[in-house]
Amino acid sequence: MKKLDYPFKKEDILDLRVGDMVLITGKLFTGRDAVHKRLHDGVKSPVDLQNQIIYHCGPVVIGDKKKGFEVKAAGPTTSIREEPYQWEVMRDYGIVGVIGKGGMGPKTLKGCSDYGCVYMHAIGGAAQVLAEKIKSVDNVYWEDLGSPEAIWELTVEEFPVVITMDAHGGSLHEKVQASSEEELKKYL
Amino acid sequence: MVKKKAKAKKVVAKKAVKKTTKKTTKKVAAKKVVAKKATKKVAKKVAKKVAKKVAKKVAKKAAPKKAPAKKIAVKKTLAKKGGDQLFDSLLELIRKTSAEIPGDIQKVILEALHREEKNTTAEYAMNIIKANIELAKKKSQPLCQDTGTILFYVSHPVGFNQTEFTKTVHKAVRKATEVGFLRQNSVDSLTGKNDSMNVGPGHPDIHFHEHKKNSVEIKLMLKGGGCENVGAQYSLPNQALGAGRDLDGVRKAILDCIVKAQGKGCGPGVLGVCIGGDRGAGYVQSKEQLLRKLDDENSVADLKKLEKDIVETANKLGIGPMGFGGKTTLLGCKIGTLNRLPASFFVSVSYMCWAYRRQGVSLKGDNSIAKWLY
Ligand code: SF4
Numbered sequence: 001m002k003k004l005d006y007p008f009k010k011e012d013i014l015d016l017r018v019g020d021m022v023l024i025t026g027k028l029f030t031g032r033d034a035v036h037k038r039l040h041d042g043v044k045s046p047v048d049l050q051n052q053i054i055y056h057c058g059p060v061v062i063g064d065k066k067k068g069f070e071v072k073a074a075g076p077t078t079s080i081r082e083e084p085y086q087w088e089v090m091r092d093y094g095i096v097g098v099i100g101k102g103g104m105g106p107k108t109l110k111g112c113s114d115y116g117c118v119y120m121h122a123i124g125g126a127a128q129v130l131a132e133k134i135k136s137v138d139n140v141y142w143e144d145l146g147s148p149e150a151i152w153e154l155t156v157e158e159f160p161v162v163i164t165m166d167a168h169g170g171s172l173h174e175k176v177q178a179s180s181e182e183e184l185k186k187y188l
Numbered sequence: 189m190v191k192k193k194a195k196a197k198k199v200v201a202k203k204a205v206k207k208t209t210k211k212t213t214k215k216v217a218a219k220k221v222v223a224k225k226a227t228k229k230v231a232k233k234v235a236k237k238v239a240k241k242v243a244k245k246v247a248k249k250a251a252p253k254k255a256p257a258k259k260i261a262v263k264k265t266l267a268k269k270g271g272d273q274l275f276d277s278l279l280e281l282i283r284k285t286s287a288e289i290p291g292d293i294q295k296v297i298l299e300a301l302h303r304e305e306k307n308t309t310a311e312y313a314m315n316i317i318k319a320n321i322e323l324a325k326k327k328s329q330p331l332c333q334d335t336g337t338i339l340f341y342v343s344h345p346v347g348f349n350q351t352e353f354t355k356t357v358h359k360a361v362r363k364a365t366e367v368g369f370l371r372q373n374s375v376d377s378l379t380g381k382n383d384s385m386n387v388g389p390g391h392p393d394i395h396f397h398e399h400k401k402n403s404v405e406i407k408l409m410l411k412g413g414g415c416e417n418v419g420a421q422y423s424l425p426n427q428a429l430g431a432g433r434d435l436d437g438v439r440k441a442i443l444d445c446i447v448k449a450q451g452k453g454c455g456p457g458v459l460g461v462c463i464g465g466d467r468g469a470g471y472v473q474s475k476e477q478l479l480r481k482l483d484d485e486n487s488v489a490d491l492k493k494l495e496k497d498i499v500e501t502a503n504k505l506g507i508g509p510m511g512f513g514g515k516t517t518l519l520g521c522k523i524g525t526l527n528r529l530p531a532s533f534f535v536s537v538s539y540m541c542w543a544y545r546r547q548g549v550s551l552k553g554d555n556s557i558a559k560w561l562y
Contacts, residue, residue, distance in 0.1 A: 058334070060335075062368050124332075125412075125542060126320040126332075128320050128329060173511065176513050180447055183504065183505045
Protein backbone atom coordinates (compact mmCIF):
# COMPACT_ATOMS: atom_id res chain seq x y z
CA MET A 1 0.00 0.00 0.00
CA LYS A 2 1.45 3.38 -1.06
CA LYS A 3 0.56 6.83 0.27
CA LEU A 4 0.01 10.06 -1.59
CA ASP A 5 -0.09 13.18 0.56
CA TYR A 6 -1.05 16.81 -0.05
CA PRO A 7 0.36 19.03 -1.47
CA PHE A 8 0.69 16.63 -4.39
CA LYS A 9 3.99 16.76 -6.24
CA LYS A 10 4.88 15.71 -9.77
CA GLU A 11 7.71 13.47 -8.52
CA ASP A 12 5.30 11.48 -6.36
CA ILE A 13 2.96 11.07 -9.30
CA LEU A 14 5.74 9.85 -11.58
CA ASP A 15 6.58 7.22 -8.96
CA LEU A 16 3.19 5.57 -9.26
CA ARG A 17 2.70 2.54 -11.47
CA VAL A 18 -0.25 0.55 -12.76
CA GLY A 19 -1.48 -1.87 -10.09
CA ASP A 20 -0.36 0.26 -7.13
CA MET A 21 -2.88 0.46 -4.30
CA VAL A 22 -2.73 4.00 -2.93
CA LEU A 23 -4.21 5.91 0.00
CA ILE A 24 -4.67 9.62 -0.71
CA THR A 25 -4.69 12.23 2.03
CA GLY A 26 -5.41 15.83 1.09
CA LYS A 27 -7.67 17.73 -1.27
CA LEU A 28 -9.92 16.51 -4.06
CA PHE A 29 -12.15 18.50 -6.40
CA THR A 30 -15.19 16.77 -7.81
CA GLY A 31 -15.94 17.36 -11.47
CA ARG A 32 -18.03 15.31 -13.83
CA ASP A 33 -19.90 15.71 -17.10
CA ALA A 34 -21.20 19.27 -16.88
CA VAL A 35 -17.96 20.62 -15.40
CA HIS A 36 -15.84 19.08 -18.15
CA LYS A 37 -18.23 20.27 -20.84
CA ARG A 38 -18.11 23.81 -19.46
CA LEU A 39 -14.31 23.83 -19.21
CA HIS A 40 -14.14 22.51 -22.76
CA ASP A 41 -16.47 25.29 -23.90
CA GLY A 42 -13.84 27.75 -22.70
CA VAL A 43 -15.24 28.87 -19.36
CA LYS A 44 -12.37 29.32 -16.88
CA SER A 45 -12.28 27.10 -13.82
CA PRO A 46 -13.41 28.94 -10.69
CA VAL A 47 -10.53 27.33 -8.74
CA ASP A 48 -6.83 26.91 -9.39
CA LEU A 49 -6.37 23.26 -10.30
CA GLN A 50 -2.57 23.28 -10.59
CA ASN A 51 -1.21 20.06 -9.01
CA GLN A 52 -4.69 19.09 -7.88
CA ILE A 53 -6.74 15.92 -8.32
CA ILE A 54 -10.11 15.83 -10.03
CA TYR A 55 -12.61 13.28 -8.79
CA HIS A 56 -15.33 12.06 -11.17
CA CYS A 57 -18.08 11.98 -8.59
CA GLY A 58 -21.60 13.27 -8.11
CA PRO A 59 -21.96 13.12 -4.34
CA VAL A 60 -25.13 13.10 -2.27
CA VAL A 61 -24.69 16.27 -0.21
CA ILE A 62 -27.15 17.71 2.26
CA GLY A 63 -27.14 21.07 4.02
CA ASP A 64 -26.23 24.51 2.74
CA LYS A 65 -23.46 27.08 2.92
CA LYS A 66 -24.75 28.56 6.18
CA LYS A 67 -25.39 25.37 8.10
CA GLY A 68 -22.51 23.53 6.52
CA PHE A 69 -22.55 20.58 4.16
CA GLU A 70 -22.50 16.90 4.88
CA VAL A 71 -21.57 14.26 2.32
CA LYS A 72 -23.93 11.31 2.56
CA ALA A 73 -22.49 9.24 -0.28
CA ALA A 74 -19.56 9.81 -2.60
CA GLY A 75 -18.47 7.03 -4.93
CA PRO A 76 -16.94 7.51 -8.38
CA THR A 77 -18.91 7.86 -11.59
CA THR A 78 -17.97 6.34 -14.96
CA SER A 79 -15.00 8.22 -16.35
CA ILE A 80 -15.08 7.34 -20.02
CA ARG A 81 -17.66 10.08 -20.67
CA GLU A 82 -14.93 12.64 -20.03
CA GLU A 83 -12.58 11.03 -22.54
CA PRO A 84 -12.98 13.84 -25.11
CA TYR A 85 -12.13 16.53 -22.55
CA GLN A 86 -9.82 15.12 -19.89
CA TRP A 87 -6.50 15.56 -21.69
CA GLU A 88 -7.34 19.25 -22.25
CA VAL A 89 -7.87 19.76 -18.54
CA MET A 90 -4.48 18.11 -17.93
CA ARG A 91 -2.87 20.45 -20.47
CA ASP A 92 -4.63 23.68 -19.47
CA TYR A 93 -4.84 23.32 -15.72
CA GLY A 94 -1.88 21.14 -14.71
CA ILE A 95 -3.86 18.56 -12.73
CA VAL A 96 -1.81 15.61 -11.49
CA GLY A 97 -4.52 13.02 -10.98
CA VAL A 98 -7.95 11.92 -12.05
CA ILE A 99 -10.04 9.62 -9.89
CA GLY A 100 -12.99 7.77 -11.36
CA LYS A 101 -14.12 4.34 -12.39
CA GLY A 102 -14.03 2.21 -15.49
CA GLY A 103 -10.84 3.71 -16.84
CA MET A 104 -10.31 6.01 -19.79
CA GLY A 105 -9.13 5.80 -23.37
CA PRO A 106 -6.07 6.56 -25.49
CA LYS A 107 -6.45 10.36 -25.46
CA THR A 108 -6.34 10.44 -21.68
CA LEU A 109 -3.52 7.89 -21.55
CA LYS A 110 -1.46 10.11 -23.84
CA GLY A 111 -2.39 13.12 -21.70
CA CYS A 112 -1.11 11.27 -18.63
CA SER A 113 2.26 10.71 -20.32
CA ASP A 114 2.48 14.20 -21.84
CA TYR A 115 1.54 16.19 -18.76
CA GLY A 116 2.56 13.92 -15.87
CA CYS A 117 -0.76 12.69 -14.55
CA VAL A 118 -2.24 9.40 -13.31
CA TYR A 119 -5.67 7.84 -13.49
CA MET A 120 -6.76 6.36 -10.20
CA HIS A 121 -9.60 3.89 -9.97
CA ALA A 122 -11.83 4.20 -6.92
CA ILE A 123 -14.11 1.31 -6.05
CA GLY A 124 -17.33 1.94 -7.93
CA GLY A 125 -20.39 1.95 -5.75
CA ALA A 126 -18.47 2.12 -2.49
CA ALA A 127 -20.18 5.39 -1.65
CA GLN A 128 -20.25 4.92 2.12
CA VAL A 129 -16.70 3.72 2.61
CA LEU A 130 -15.50 6.60 0.45
CA ALA A 131 -17.77 9.17 2.11
CA GLU A 132 -16.25 8.15 5.46
CA LYS A 133 -12.86 9.18 4.12
CA ILE A 134 -14.12 12.70 3.45
CA LYS A 135 -13.19 14.75 6.46
CA SER A 136 -14.64 18.09 5.37
CA VAL A 137 -16.46 19.88 2.59
CA ASP A 138 -14.44 23.06 2.15
CA ASN A 139 -16.25 24.82 -0.66
CA VAL A 140 -18.59 24.43 -3.59
CA TYR A 141 -18.35 26.06 -7.03
CA TRP A 142 -20.68 26.12 -10.02
CA GLU A 143 -23.64 25.12 -7.92
CA ASP A 144 -25.87 26.22 -10.78
CA LEU A 145 -25.03 22.89 -12.44
CA GLY A 146 -27.01 21.09 -9.76
CA SER A 147 -25.67 19.36 -6.68
CA PRO A 148 -24.27 16.17 -8.27
CA GLU A 149 -22.62 18.16 -11.06
CA ALA A 150 -21.12 21.01 -9.05
CA ILE A 151 -17.43 21.28 -8.10
CA TRP A 152 -17.08 20.22 -4.47
CA GLU A 153 -13.81 20.92 -2.71
CA LEU A 154 -13.21 18.07 -0.29
CA THR A 155 -10.55 17.14 2.23
CA VAL A 156 -9.98 13.39 2.40
CA GLU A 157 -7.95 11.06 4.58
CA GLU A 158 -6.61 7.73 3.34
CA PHE A 159 -8.92 7.66 0.36
CA PRO A 160 -8.36 4.24 -1.29
CA VAL A 161 -7.64 3.98 -5.03
CA VAL A 162 -5.86 1.69 -7.48
CA ILE A 163 -3.62 3.17 -10.18
CA THR A 164 -4.91 1.82 -13.46
CA MET A 165 -3.25 4.32 -15.85
CA ASP A 166 0.15 5.79 -15.09
CA ALA A 167 2.32 8.59 -16.46
CA HIS A 168 4.49 6.11 -18.34
CA GLY A 169 1.98 4.78 -20.85
CA GLY A 170 0.75 1.88 -18.71
CA SER A 171 -2.96 1.06 -18.73
CA LEU A 172 -4.49 -1.84 -16.85
CA HIS A 173 -7.70 -1.31 -18.83
CA GLU A 174 -5.99 -1.83 -22.18
CA LYS A 175 -4.30 -4.92 -20.83
CA VAL A 176 -7.42 -6.56 -19.40
CA GLN A 177 -9.48 -5.62 -22.45
CA ALA A 178 -6.98 -7.27 -24.78
CA SER A 179 -6.53 -10.40 -22.68
CA SER A 180 -10.27 -10.89 -22.09
CA GLU A 181 -11.01 -10.56 -25.81
CA GLU A 182 -8.32 -13.12 -26.55
CA GLU A 183 -9.68 -15.44 -23.87
CA LEU A 184 -13.24 -15.15 -25.15
CA LYS A 185 -12.20 -16.55 -28.53
CA LYS A 186 -11.52 -19.87 -26.81
CA TYR A 187 -15.11 -20.22 -25.72
CA LEU A 188 -16.99 -19.17 -28.83
CA MET B 189 -29.92 3.57 13.13
CA VAL B 190 -31.28 2.35 16.40
CA LYS B 191 -32.24 5.93 17.16
CA LYS B 192 -33.92 6.31 13.83
CA LYS B 193 -35.92 3.18 14.31
CA ALA B 194 -37.00 4.33 17.73
CA LYS B 195 -38.05 7.66 16.24
CA ALA B 196 -39.99 5.95 13.54
CA LYS B 197 -41.77 3.88 16.13
CA LYS B 198 -42.65 6.99 18.06
CA VAL B 199 -44.08 8.60 14.97
CA VAL B 200 -46.11 5.52 14.21
CA ALA B 201 -47.28 5.39 17.80
CA LYS B 202 -48.33 9.04 17.70
CA LYS B 203 -50.20 8.51 14.47
CA ALA B 204 -51.85 5.49 15.96
CA VAL B 205 -53.00 7.63 18.84
CA LYS B 206 -54.60 10.11 16.46
CA LYS B 207 -56.23 7.47 14.36
CA THR B 208 -57.49 5.40 17.20
CA THR B 209 -58.77 8.05 19.55
CA LYS B 210 -62.02 8.36 17.69
CA LYS B 211 -62.58 4.66 17.69
CA THR B 212 -61.53 3.92 21.23
CA THR B 213 -64.01 2.19 23.43
CA LYS B 214 -65.11 2.81 26.99
CA LYS B 215 -62.27 0.62 28.16
CA VAL B 216 -59.76 3.04 26.84
CA ALA B 217 -61.62 5.97 28.28
CA ALA B 218 -61.47 4.31 31.68
CA LYS B 219 -57.78 3.71 31.30
CA LYS B 220 -57.32 7.33 30.31
CA VAL B 221 -58.97 8.45 33.53
CA VAL B 222 -56.55 6.33 35.44
CA ALA B 223 -53.78 7.85 33.48
CA LYS B 224 -54.88 11.36 34.33
CA LYS B 225 -54.73 10.58 38.00
CA ALA B 226 -51.15 9.47 37.72
CA THR B 227 -48.27 11.88 37.49
CA LYS B 228 -47.71 13.59 34.15
CA LYS B 229 -44.73 11.43 33.22
CA VAL B 230 -46.48 8.22 33.99
CA ALA B 231 -49.57 9.45 32.23
CA LYS B 232 -47.62 9.91 29.06
CA LYS B 233 -46.12 6.46 29.28
CA VAL B 234 -49.41 4.79 29.99
CA ALA B 235 -51.14 6.68 27.24
CA LYS B 236 -48.52 5.54 24.78
CA LYS B 237 -48.78 1.95 25.89
CA VAL B 238 -52.51 2.07 25.68
CA ALA B 239 -52.33 3.66 22.30
CA LYS B 240 -50.07 0.88 21.08
CA LYS B 241 -52.31 -1.82 22.47
CA VAL B 242 -55.38 -0.18 21.08
CA ALA B 243 -53.72 0.32 17.74
CA LYS B 244 -53.00 -3.38 17.60
CA LYS B 245 -56.51 -4.30 18.66
CA VAL B 246 -58.11 -1.91 16.23
CA ALA B 247 -55.90 -3.21 13.46
CA LYS B 248 -56.94 -6.74 14.29
CA LYS B 249 -60.58 -5.81 14.42
CA ALA B 250 -60.30 -3.90 11.19
CA ALA B 251 -58.86 -6.97 9.47
CA PRO B 252 -61.96 -8.61 8.09
CA LYS B 253 -62.55 -12.32 8.40
CA LYS B 254 -64.38 -13.03 5.22
CA ALA B 255 -62.88 -12.72 1.77
CA PRO B 256 -65.46 -10.41 0.19
CA ALA B 257 -65.11 -7.92 3.01
CA LYS B 258 -61.37 -7.91 2.45
CA LYS B 259 -61.72 -6.60 -1.05
CA ILE B 260 -63.75 -3.68 0.12
CA ALA B 261 -61.27 -3.02 2.90
CA VAL B 262 -58.41 -2.81 0.41
CA LYS B 263 -60.31 -0.36 -1.74
CA LYS B 264 -61.37 1.80 1.17
CA THR B 265 -57.97 2.09 2.75
CA LEU B 266 -56.41 3.06 -0.53
CA ALA B 267 -59.04 5.59 -1.32
CA LYS B 268 -59.22 7.28 2.07
CA LYS B 269 -57.38 6.52 5.24
CA GLY B 270 -54.66 4.38 3.69
CA GLY B 271 -52.73 7.35 2.29
CA ASP B 272 -50.59 8.04 5.35
CA GLN B 273 -49.82 4.45 6.13
CA LEU B 274 -49.01 3.76 2.50
CA PHE B 275 -46.68 6.75 2.53
CA ASP B 276 -44.87 5.37 5.59
CA SER B 277 -44.58 1.91 4.07
CA LEU B 278 -43.26 3.29 0.78
CA LEU B 279 -40.73 5.49 2.52
CA GLU B 280 -39.46 2.54 4.52
CA LEU B 281 -39.29 0.46 1.34
CA ILE B 282 -37.20 3.16 -0.34
CA ARG B 283 -34.93 3.54 2.68
CA LYS B 284 -34.27 -0.16 3.00
CA THR B 285 -33.77 -0.63 -0.73
CA SER B 286 -31.27 2.20 -0.89
CA ALA B 287 -29.27 1.22 2.19
CA GLU B 288 -29.40 -2.57 2.42
CA ILE B 289 -28.45 -5.17 -0.11
CA PRO B 290 -30.76 -8.21 -0.19
CA GLY B 291 -29.50 -11.45 1.34
CA ASP B 292 -29.29 -13.42 -1.92
CA ILE B 293 -26.94 -10.81 -3.40
CA GLN B 294 -24.81 -10.43 -0.31
CA LYS B 295 -24.25 -14.17 -0.24
CA VAL B 296 -22.75 -14.31 -3.74
CA ILE B 297 -20.66 -11.20 -3.11
CA LEU B 298 -19.04 -12.84 -0.09
CA GLU B 299 -18.42 -15.99 -2.11
CA ALA B 300 -16.75 -13.87 -4.78
CA LEU B 301 -14.54 -12.19 -2.18
CA HIS B 302 -13.29 -15.55 -0.95
CA ARG B 303 -12.56 -16.72 -4.49
CA GLU B 304 -10.17 -13.87 -5.27
CA GLU B 305 -6.48 -14.32 -4.61
CA LYS B 306 -5.04 -12.64 -1.53
CA ASN B 307 -3.33 -9.25 -1.87
CA THR B 308 -4.60 -8.59 -5.36
CA THR B 309 -6.43 -5.49 -6.49
CA ALA B 310 -9.44 -7.75 -7.08
CA GLU B 311 -9.49 -8.85 -3.46
CA TYR B 312 -8.92 -5.25 -2.39
CA ALA B 313 -11.97 -4.17 -4.41
CA MET B 314 -14.18 -6.94 -3.02
CA ASN B 315 -13.11 -6.11 0.54
CA ILE B 316 -14.08 -2.47 0.08
CA ILE B 317 -17.40 -3.58 -1.40
CA LYS B 318 -18.02 -5.78 1.62
CA ALA B 319 -17.15 -2.97 4.02
CA ASN B 320 -19.43 -0.65 2.08
CA ILE B 321 -22.38 -3.02 2.36
CA GLU B 322 -21.93 -3.22 6.12
CA LEU B 323 -21.44 0.51 6.56
CA ALA B 324 -24.45 1.53 4.47
CA LYS B 325 -26.68 -0.76 6.47
CA LYS B 326 -25.29 0.45 9.78
CA LYS B 327 -25.67 4.11 8.85
CA SER B 328 -28.93 3.58 7.01
CA GLN B 329 -27.56 5.56 4.08
CA PRO B 330 -27.39 4.96 0.32
CA LEU B 331 -25.22 2.02 -0.62
CA CYS B 332 -24.13 3.90 -3.72
CA GLN B 333 -24.43 7.62 -4.40
CA ASP B 334 -26.16 6.92 -7.68
CA THR B 335 -29.54 5.93 -6.34
CA GLY B 336 -30.54 5.25 -9.90
CA THR B 337 -33.70 5.00 -11.87
CA ILE B 338 -36.52 4.38 -9.44
CA LEU B 339 -38.40 1.37 -10.76
CA PHE B 340 -41.56 0.24 -9.01
CA TYR B 341 -43.28 -3.04 -9.89
CA VAL B 342 -46.71 -3.14 -8.34
CA SER B 343 -48.96 -6.20 -8.33
CA HIS B 344 -52.44 -5.34 -7.19
CA PRO B 345 -55.99 -6.74 -7.02
CA VAL B 346 -58.84 -5.72 -9.28
CA GLY B 347 -60.21 -2.27 -8.46
CA PHE B 348 -56.95 -0.86 -7.13
CA ASN B 349 -56.68 2.91 -7.48
CA GLN B 350 -53.52 3.47 -9.51
CA THR B 351 -53.93 7.24 -9.62
CA GLU B 352 -54.01 7.60 -5.84
CA PHE B 353 -51.19 5.14 -5.44
CA THR B 354 -49.03 7.04 -7.92
CA LYS B 355 -49.62 10.27 -6.02
CA THR B 356 -48.47 8.67 -2.78
CA VAL B 357 -45.41 7.19 -4.51
CA HIS B 358 -44.46 10.67 -5.72
CA LYS B 359 -44.89 12.03 -2.23
CA ALA B 360 -42.73 9.28 -0.74
CA VAL B 361 -40.06 9.74 -3.40
CA ARG B 362 -39.92 13.48 -2.70
CA LYS B 363 -39.56 12.84 1.00
CA ALA B 364 -36.92 10.15 0.46
CA THR B 365 -34.95 12.60 -1.67
CA GLU B 366 -35.27 15.34 0.91
CA VAL B 367 -33.86 13.14 3.68
CA GLY B 368 -31.09 11.70 1.51
CA PHE B 369 -32.26 8.11 0.91
CA LEU B 370 -32.27 9.12 -2.76
CA ARG B 371 -30.00 11.48 -4.64
CA GLN B 372 -31.42 14.40 -6.63
CA ASN B 373 -31.24 12.30 -9.72
CA SER B 374 -33.84 13.27 -12.29
CA VAL B 375 -32.98 15.72 -15.03
CA ASP B 376 -35.09 17.35 -17.73
CA SER B 377 -33.63 15.95 -20.94
CA LEU B 378 -33.99 19.19 -22.90
CA THR B 379 -33.10 21.87 -20.40
CA GLY B 380 -30.74 19.79 -18.25
CA LYS B 381 -32.58 21.08 -15.21
CA ASN B 382 -32.63 18.92 -12.10
CA ASP B 383 -35.94 19.41 -10.31
CA SER B 384 -34.22 18.16 -7.14
CA MET B 385 -37.14 15.93 -6.28
CA ASN B 386 -36.81 12.90 -8.55
CA VAL B 387 -40.29 13.34 -9.95
CA GLY B 388 -40.89 14.05 -13.62
CA PRO B 389 -41.91 12.38 -16.86
CA GLY B 390 -40.91 8.71 -16.65
CA HIS B 391 -39.50 9.04 -13.15
CA PRO B 392 -40.22 7.25 -10.93
CA ASP B 393 -41.05 4.51 -13.39
CA ILE B 394 -44.07 2.59 -12.08
CA HIS B 395 -45.16 -0.70 -13.63
CA PHE B 396 -48.59 -1.95 -12.59
CA HIS B 397 -49.69 -5.57 -12.91
CA GLU B 398 -53.12 -6.81 -11.89
CA HIS B 399 -53.15 -10.13 -10.05
CA LYS B 400 -55.73 -12.43 -8.53
CA LYS B 401 -54.59 -12.10 -4.94
CA ASN B 402 -56.21 -9.62 -2.58
CA SER B 403 -52.93 -8.17 -1.38
CA VAL B 404 -50.79 -5.46 -2.88
CA GLU B 405 -47.14 -6.32 -3.56
CA ILE B 406 -44.63 -3.63 -4.33
CA LYS B 407 -41.15 -4.32 -5.61
CA LEU B 408 -38.61 -1.58 -5.95
CA MET B 409 -35.38 -1.56 -7.90
CA LEU B 410 -32.89 1.31 -7.86
CA LYS B 411 -30.83 0.91 -10.98
CA GLY B 412 -27.76 3.06 -11.35
CA GLY B 413 -26.77 4.88 -14.51
CA GLY B 414 -23.30 3.38 -14.86
CA CYS B 415 -24.63 -0.13 -15.21
CA GLU B 416 -27.67 0.96 -17.23
CA ASN B 417 -25.31 2.53 -19.76
CA VAL B 418 -23.60 -0.79 -20.48
CA GLY B 419 -26.83 -2.63 -21.22
CA ALA B 420 -27.21 -3.58 -24.88
CA GLN B 421 -29.68 -4.82 -27.43
CA TYR B 422 -28.69 -7.11 -30.29
CA SER B 423 -30.68 -7.78 -33.41
CA LEU B 424 -29.89 -11.25 -34.66
CA PRO B 425 -28.44 -12.35 -36.97
CA ASN B 426 -25.36 -10.29 -36.20
CA GLN B 427 -22.65 -10.86 -38.75
CA ALA B 428 -19.81 -9.23 -36.85
CA LEU B 429 -20.37 -11.61 -33.93
CA GLY B 430 -21.25 -14.58 -36.11
CA ALA B 431 -24.43 -14.81 -34.07
CA GLY B 432 -27.42 -16.52 -35.70
CA ARG B 433 -31.02 -16.82 -34.59
CA ASP B 434 -30.55 -19.61 -32.09
CA LEU B 435 -29.37 -20.11 -28.53
CA ASP B 436 -25.74 -20.15 -29.65
CA GLY B 437 -26.31 -16.75 -31.25
CA VAL B 438 -27.92 -15.51 -28.05
CA ARG B 439 -24.92 -16.75 -26.09
CA LYS B 440 -22.49 -14.90 -28.37
CA ALA B 441 -24.45 -11.69 -28.01
CA ILE B 442 -24.51 -11.92 -24.21
CA LEU B 443 -20.79 -12.68 -23.98
CA ASP B 444 -20.03 -9.75 -26.29
CA CYS B 445 -22.00 -7.49 -23.97
CA ILE B 446 -19.99 -8.70 -20.96
CA VAL B 447 -16.65 -8.01 -22.62
CA LYS B 448 -17.78 -4.56 -23.75
CA ALA B 449 -19.17 -3.70 -20.30
CA GLN B 450 -15.93 -4.49 -18.52
CA GLY B 451 -14.87 -2.03 -15.90
CA LYS B 452 -17.74 0.32 -16.57
CA GLY B 453 -20.77 -1.11 -14.81
CA CYS B 454 -19.23 -1.67 -11.38
CA GLY B 455 -18.71 -5.36 -11.68
CA PRO B 456 -19.06 -8.04 -10.62
CA GLY B 457 -22.62 -7.71 -11.81
CA VAL B 458 -25.71 -9.65 -12.77
CA LEU B 459 -27.33 -9.82 -16.20
CA GLY B 460 -31.04 -9.75 -16.93
CA VAL B 461 -31.69 -10.96 -20.46
CA CYS B 462 -34.75 -11.16 -22.66
CA ILE B 463 -34.85 -13.15 -25.86
CA GLY B 464 -37.54 -11.82 -28.18
CA GLY B 465 -40.21 -9.15 -27.79
CA ASP B 466 -40.03 -5.85 -29.62
CA ARG B 467 -37.26 -3.45 -28.68
CA GLY B 468 -39.26 -1.81 -25.89
CA ALA B 469 -40.78 -4.91 -24.34
CA GLY B 470 -37.44 -6.71 -24.59
CA TYR B 471 -35.69 -4.20 -22.38
CA VAL B 472 -38.56 -4.07 -19.92
CA GLN B 473 -38.52 -7.84 -19.60
CA SER B 474 -34.74 -7.95 -19.24
CA LYS B 475 -35.09 -5.72 -16.17
CA GLU B 476 -37.93 -7.81 -14.77
CA GLN B 477 -35.61 -10.80 -14.92
CA LEU B 478 -33.53 -8.97 -12.32
CA LEU B 479 -36.44 -9.27 -9.89
CA ARG B 480 -35.81 -13.02 -9.73
CA LYS B 481 -33.88 -14.25 -6.71
CA LEU B 482 -30.30 -15.11 -7.57
CA ASP B 483 -30.61 -18.66 -6.33
CA ASP B 484 -33.81 -19.51 -8.19
CA GLU B 485 -33.69 -21.90 -11.11
CA ASN B 486 -35.06 -21.29 -14.55
CA SER B 487 -37.95 -23.65 -15.24
CA VAL B 488 -36.94 -23.92 -18.90
CA ALA B 489 -34.13 -26.46 -19.15
CA ASP B 490 -32.36 -24.77 -22.08
CA LEU B 491 -32.38 -21.41 -20.38
CA LYS B 492 -31.22 -22.86 -17.08
CA LYS B 493 -28.26 -24.35 -18.91
CA LEU B 494 -27.51 -21.12 -20.73
CA GLU B 495 -27.69 -19.05 -17.52
CA LYS B 496 -25.14 -21.33 -15.87
CA ASP B 497 -22.91 -21.41 -18.91
CA ILE B 498 -22.84 -17.62 -19.24
CA VAL B 499 -21.74 -17.15 -15.63
CA GLU B 500 -19.07 -19.83 -15.88
CA THR B 501 -17.71 -18.57 -19.18
CA ALA B 502 -17.74 -14.91 -18.06
CA ASN B 503 -15.74 -15.84 -14.99
CA LYS B 504 -13.05 -17.44 -17.14
CA LEU B 505 -12.39 -14.22 -19.03
CA GLY B 506 -10.25 -12.66 -16.27
CA ILE B 507 -12.06 -9.32 -16.27
CA GLY B 508 -12.63 -9.41 -12.52
CA PRO B 509 -14.12 -6.96 -10.04
CA MET B 510 -14.07 -3.38 -11.40
CA GLY B 511 -12.27 -4.77 -14.46
CA PHE B 512 -9.03 -4.99 -12.43
CA GLY B 513 -8.50 -8.57 -13.57
CA GLY B 514 -9.58 -11.46 -11.37
CA LYS B 515 -11.85 -14.42 -10.99
CA THR B 516 -15.31 -12.97 -10.60
CA THR B 517 -16.74 -11.04 -13.49
CA LEU B 518 -20.36 -12.06 -13.19
CA LEU B 519 -22.44 -13.00 -10.14
CA GLY B 520 -25.47 -14.25 -12.01
CA CYS B 521 -27.47 -14.31 -15.21
CA LYS B 522 -31.24 -14.50 -15.57
CA ILE B 523 -32.85 -15.13 -18.92
CA GLY B 524 -36.48 -14.93 -19.99
CA THR B 525 -38.28 -14.98 -23.30
CA LEU B 526 -41.08 -13.13 -25.05
CA ASN B 527 -42.67 -14.03 -28.34
CA ARG B 528 -41.25 -12.18 -31.31
CA LEU B 529 -42.27 -11.37 -34.84
CA PRO B 530 -41.00 -13.73 -37.51
CA ALA B 531 -39.00 -10.78 -38.84
CA SER B 532 -37.29 -9.81 -35.55
CA PHE B 533 -34.99 -11.53 -33.10
CA PHE B 534 -33.82 -9.25 -30.30
CA VAL B 535 -31.59 -10.11 -27.41
CA SER B 536 -31.90 -7.39 -24.77
CA VAL B 537 -29.41 -7.29 -21.93
CA SER B 538 -29.71 -5.24 -18.75
CA TYR B 539 -26.66 -5.12 -16.55
CA MET B 540 -27.01 -4.71 -12.81
CA CYS B 541 -23.99 -3.63 -10.80
CA TRP B 542 -22.91 -5.30 -7.54
CA ALA B 543 -24.88 -2.56 -5.74
CA TYR B 544 -27.97 -4.55 -6.56
CA ARG B 545 -30.69 -2.58 -4.85
CA ARG B 546 -34.01 -4.31 -4.99
CA GLN B 547 -36.51 -4.97 -2.28
CA GLY B 548 -40.19 -5.62 -2.04
CA VAL B 549 -43.05 -5.67 0.39
CA SER B 550 -46.49 -7.11 0.54
CA LEU B 551 -48.94 -4.87 2.30
CA LYS B 552 -51.61 -5.61 4.86
CA GLY B 553 -55.14 -4.33 4.38
CA ASP B 554 -54.22 -1.15 6.26
CA ASN B 555 -51.18 -0.63 3.99
CA SER B 556 -48.65 -1.40 6.67
CA ILE B 557 -45.86 -3.77 5.70
CA ALA B 558 -46.87 -7.41 6.13
CA LYS B 559 -43.73 -9.00 4.79
CA TRP B 560 -40.42 -8.25 3.07
CA LEU B 561 -40.09 -10.11 -0.19
CA TYR B 562 -36.29 -10.48 -0.46
S1 SF4 C 1 -23.02 1.25 -11.60
FE1 SF4 C 1 -24.03 0.77 -9.67
S2 SF4 C 1 -22.45 0.72 -8.11
FE2 SF4 C 1 -21.65 1.73 -9.91
S3 SF4 C 1 -21.92 3.89 -9.54
FE3 SF4 C 1 -23.66 3.17 -10.74
S4 SF4 C 1 -25.20 2.57 -9.25
FE4 SF4 C 1 -23.30 2.76 -8.16
